[in-house]
Amino acid sequence: DIQMTQSPSFLSASVGERVTLSCRASQNINKYLDWYQQKLGEAPKLLIYNTNNLHTGIPSRFSGSGSGTDYTLTISSLQPEDVATYFCLQRNSWRMDTFGAGTKLELK
Amino acid sequence: EVQLVESGGGLVQPGRSLKLSCAASGFTFSNYYMAWVRQAPKKGLEWVATISTSGSRTYYPDSVKGRFTISRDNAKSSLYLQMNSLKSEDTATYYCASRGNSGYGYWGQGVMVTVSS
Numbered sequence: 001d002i003q004m005t006q007s008p009s010f011l012s013a014s015v016g017e018r019v020t021l022s023c024r025a026s027q028n029i030n031k032y033l034d035w036y037q038q039k040l041g042e043a044p045k046l047l048i049y050n051t052n053n054l055h056t057g058i059p060s061r062f063s064g065s066g067s068g069t070d071y072t073l074t075i076s077s078l079q080p081e082d083v084a085t086y087f088c089l090q091r092n093s094w095r096m097d098t099f100g101a102g103t104k105l106e107l108k
Numbered sequence: 109e110v111q112l113v114e115s116g117g118g119l120v121q122p123g124r125s126l127k128l129s130c131a132a133s134g135f136t137f138s139n140y141y142m143a144w145v146r147q148a149p150k151k152g153l154e155w156v157a158t159i160s161t162s163g164s165r166t167y168y169p170d171s172v173k174g175r176f177t178i179s180r181d182n183a184k185s186s187l188y189l190q191m192n193s194l195k196s197e198d199t200a201t202y203y204c205a206s207r208g209n210s211g212y213g214y215w216g217q218g219v220m221v222t223v224s225s
């Protein structure tokens with residue numbers, strides 16, 4: 001089974017700061033990597049799919065990159081409404097999807 | 109407007125069964141693989157099951173395999189999760205979601221399942 005390791009688990013940053021979140025797979029996942037945002041008390045929301053494709057309606061300050069086993073979500077200029085927990089998800093196979101443990105992002 | 113509305117949650121004793129439903133609207137349900145994802149209180153997300161567009165193929169993690177069954181009725185635009193032999197560790201909010209080549213694009217609001225005596 002593919003394991004997903006997200007880092008850091010917790011991040012505190014200031015408004016306007018550039019923020020980078022990481023996700024590492026235990027094996028090559030061929031860029032089948034998504035990022036989801038979950039605000040407190042809400043369902044998760046898709047931000048980026050297949051490593052670097054912005055989902056409909058998602059602000060352009062969010063971007064994704066990576067390949068092989070290492071992937072990154074970047075927020076170019078942190079906004080107050082970005083406070084949330086961010087999860088990565090690998091979908092390399094229809095047989096097994098795996099979420100990372102999440103990164104909780106708060107304002108400094 | 110796309111909507112996924114889960115129902116059927118509640119309090120159930122260990123070892124008993126429960127069936128969740130998810131009513132879909134606003135998109136062509138039959139064109140999408142669908143999935144269930146759960147989240148234990150104050151924990152992360154866990155994939156629970158996936159079903160193909162026709163319902164002929166289903167996938168589960170080891171944690172629920174043999175106990176949970178995902179199914180769908182395309183005529184009713186509905187997704188189901190039959191949960192048997194429930195354990196305390198199955199306590200979670202259960203979300204239904206569309207699972208496509210572009211990720212889990214649509215999510216329901218979730219339904220709570222509590223397994224406790």
